Amino acid sequence: MKNSINLDIALTHIFTRKKQTFVAAMGVTIGVGIYLFMNSLDSGFSKFSTGEVFKNNAHIKIYKSDEISQPFSLPTDDTNTLRVIINPQITTLSKKIINPEALLATVKSQPYVTNAIAQVNFDAFYNRGKAQVKGAGNGVNMIEYAQMFNTNKYMVAGKTEALQGNLNGIIIGSGISEKLNLGLNDNITVTSSFGVVKVLKIVGIFSTGSSMNDNSKSYVNISTAQQFMKEGPSFVTTLFINVPDAENTEPYVEKLQQLTSYTVEGWKTSNADVVSSNKTRESMMGAISMAILIVAGFGIYNILSSTIMQKINDIAILKATGFRGGDVVKIFVTEAFLMGIIGTSLGLLMGAILISIMSKVYMGGPVGYFPIRHELHLFLRSGFLGMFITLCAGYFPARKAAKTDPVEIFRK
Amino acid sequence: MKSNNIVLKTEGLIKYFYEPVKFQALQSVAFEAYEGEFLTLVGKSGSGKSTLLYCLSTMDTAYEGDIFIKGEKVTGKKTDELAAIRNEHIGFVFQFHYLLPEFSCLKNVMVPARRLGKYSYGEIEERAYEKLKILGLQDQALKPASKLSGGQQQRVAIARALINDPAILMGDEPTGNLDSKNTAIVYDIFKEISHDFGQTIIAVTHDNDFAKASDRTIELADGKIINQNKKDFE
Numbered sequence: 001m002k003n004s005i006n007l008d009i010a011l012t013h014i015f016t017r018k019k020q021t022f023v024a025a026m027g028v029t030i031g032v033g034i035y036l037f038m039n040s041l042d043s044g045f046s047k048f049s050t051g052e053v054f055k056n057n058a059h060i061k062i063y064k065s066d067e068i069s070q071p072f073s074l075p076t077d078d079t080n081t082l083r084v085i086i087n088p089q090i091t092t093l094s095k096k097i098i099n100p101e102a103l104l105a106t107v108k109s110q111p112y113v114t115n116a117i118a119q120v121n122f123d124a125f126y127n128r129g130k131a132q133v134k135g136a137g138n139g140v141n142m143i144e145y146a147q148m149f150n151t152n153k154y155m156v157a158g159k160t161e162a163l164q165g166n167l168n169g170i171i172i173g174s175g176i177s178e179k180l181n182l183g184l185n186d187n188i189t190v191t192s193s194f195g196v197v198k199v200l201k202i203v204g205i206f207s208t209g210s211s212m213n214d215n216s217k218s219y220v221n222i223s224t225a226q227q228f229m230k231e232g233p234s235f236v237t238t239l240f241i242n243v244p245d246a247e248n249t250e251p252y253v254e255k256l257q258q259l260t261s262y263t264v265e266g267w268k269t270s271n272a273d274v275v276s277s278n279k280t281r282e283s284m285m286g287a288i289s290m291a292i293l294i295v296a297g298f299g300i301y302n303i304l305s306s307t308i309m310q311k312i313n314d315i316a317i318l319k320a321t322g323f324r325g326g327d328v329v330k331i332f333v334t335e336a337f338l339m340g341i342i343g344t345s346l347g348l349l350m351g352a353i354l355i356s357i358m359s360k361v362y363m364g365g366p367v368g369y370f371p372i373r374h375e376l377h378l379f380l381r382s383g384f385l386g387m388f389i390t391l392c393a394g395y396f397p398a399r400k401a402a403k404t405d406p407v408e409i410f411r412k
Numbered sequence: 413m414k415s416n417n418i419v420l421k422t423e424g425l426i427k428y429f430y431e432p433v434k435f436q437a438l439q440s441v442a443f444e445a446y447e448g449e450f451l452t453l454v455g456k457s458g459s460g461k462s463t464l465l466y467c468l469s470t471m472d473t474a475y476e477g478d479i480f481i482k483g484e485k486v487t488g489k490k491t492d493e494l495a496a497i498r499n500e501h502i503g504f505v506f507q508f509h510y511l512l513p514e515f516s517c518l519k520n521v522m523v524p525a526r527r528l529g530k531y532s533y534g535e536i537e538e539r540a541y542e543k544l545k546i547l548g549l550q551d552q553a554l555k556p557a558s559k560l561s562g563g564q565q566q567r568v569a570i571a572r573a574l575i576n577d578p579a580i581l582m583g584d585e586p587t588g589n590l591d592s593k594n595t596a597i598v599y600d601i602f603k604e605i606s607h608d609f610g611q612t613i614i615a616v617t618h619d620n621d622f623a624k625a626s627d628r629t630i631e632l633a634d635g636k637i638i639n640q641n642k643k644d645f646e
Contacts, residue, residue: 004526004533005522005523005526005527008519008526009512012512012514012515013514016514313508313510314510314512316510317504317510317511317512318523319471319495320469320471320498320504320510321498321499321503321504321523321524321527321572322495322496322497322498322499322500322524322527322528323495323499323527324491324492324495324496325491325492326492327527405471406471407466407469407471407472410466410506410584411462411466
């Protein structure tokens with residue numbers, strides 16, 4: 001009963017002042033809608049650019065990092081000792097990971113590793129007659145590799161499976177194919193930096209949309225790559241590892257580092273530029289959309305303040321007839337809440353419509369349609385923030401109303 | 413129906429105003445109001461009669477001295493407790509009606525009872541209708557409060573003040589805005605409330621005829637009671 005009279009009064013204020021209610025709710029609608037839309041844009045694009053990274057990067061990679069020569073004696077303060085002056089230099093003789101099978105098996109046996117593969121990288125020159133294209137060859141187990149990097153999605157001719165067990169096969173980027181005017185089942189001459197020359201048959205062509213990849217990359221079997229490097233079957237340069245949570249690789253990197261002395265690196269370290277540009281965009285979008293939402297909060301604050309100014313006599317008589325300060329707060333916070341509910345739900349609807357429209361906008365290039373989706377957690381966050389800001393904006397004028405001294409009003 | 417049961421009592425009530433300069437508005441005011449008594453407070457402007465009423469109403473708590481309502485000391489209680497006391501035991505009628513303009517008369521009358529929450533919605537509606545009937549407004553019950561004449565609005569305000577059957581009905585110039593015909597109606601209602609229903613009425617008034625008609629008149633001057641005897645006004 002006690003609450004119903006507060007609600008009754010709040011509803012009456014809301015419905016007898018439809019225009020003001022509508023204006024206040026519209027403010028919240030636009031705030032929440034834009035907030036949701038901008039954050040969805042950002043989230044969609046961040047996911048896209050991270051996805052670009054994972055086209056040819058695993059979540060974590062293990063490789064042998066270059067070693068810098070160290071002085072033989074430790075520096076000392078003792079002036080009597082002989083000082084050795086050295087010129088630090090890279091002393092890496094080989095990029096080889098020793099006993100890669102054992103390491104790969106250990107890595108694969110870790111419960112948090114979803115996928116791990118070995119890779120042999122070498123510098124390659126693709127030749128046809130006098131034409132030559134410089135690039136990078138990757139020796140991989142193609143089936144596992146395709147699984148990890150979704151290569152099948154980018155195949156424009158042939159199949160990744162065709163490489164399996166075919167030591168004379170090669171899958172090349174579409175850029176190489178165009179430049180050398182070579183198609184499926186044509187032969188290509190590949191020369192490595194170690195002087196090994198092989199004639200391989202093109203069993204597949206991929207196009208990722210990134211010219212850097214498409215113009216230089218090719219896939220061969222691991223043993224073919226090892227031959228290109230004049231190395232034996234235990235030669236591996238890199239291990240690629242996938243973990244369940246790509247956004248949070250640091251703890252896994254630490255765990256893996258305990259298993260090996262080779263360098264373990266998360267994708268965020270090797271792609272710091274992508275991570276930082278995502279963060280920059282996120283803060284910019286977040287700041288702008290938050291500002292819009294806060295402005296909507298001021299709209300609610302204004303409208304409620306003016307309602308309270310107009311209803312000061314009502315508040316005085318309510319307090320005189322025994323309404324507590326808390327009741328008055330409840331009445332006006334309820335009004336803010338109702339405006340917030342209307343505004344926020346319309347805002348979420350508006351955001352959803354904007355996202356739907358945006359997802360049909362063709363951006364061209366490798367992006368295709370704008371990478372934006374309806375993400376539940378963003379809807380929840382926008383809804384929560386919309387309501388939170390509305391309630392805050394309602395609470396302050398309501399508290400002021402609750403402090404009204406009825407005697408002051410009646411004695412005027 | 414006037415009896416010797418004390419409903420409201422003050423002891424050494426002192427009140428200062430600090431704005432614009434320190435000024436003593438009430439000087440040790442002490443009096444008693446009885447059950448079923450129709451009491452009026454009179455005095456010139458600035459005599460402190462309204463100030464006294466607002467101290468009695470429990471809305472103004474910045475005073476020295478003690479106030480007892482139905483034997484219970486209200487001085488020093490928390491604002492929420494005072495709100496509950498006002499809700500249950502005190503009804504208010506002001507010079508202006510202070511009705512909620514968007515609500516119908518009936519709903520306006522129901523407001524304090526719904527705050528009290530003692531009865532169900534249906535019962536409150538019935539009681540509110542009864543009160544409006546006593547005040548001759550049963551036909552206006554469903555009209556918005558803002559559509560009524562001034563006299564009718566004041567009667568709705570009285571019905572609202574009576575809805576919780578308060579022990580005391582306080583009025584600040586309750587007839588100040590009314591013509592003589594409506595003043596007479598309000599006077600009759602007050603008489604009936606106090607004499608037939610045993611509720612105490614304490615009203616501030618400028619209207620000497622109104623004061624004369626009451627059971628007892630307390631006259632204030634410069635914050636002091638200078639006369640409690642009705643006969644002096646006759």
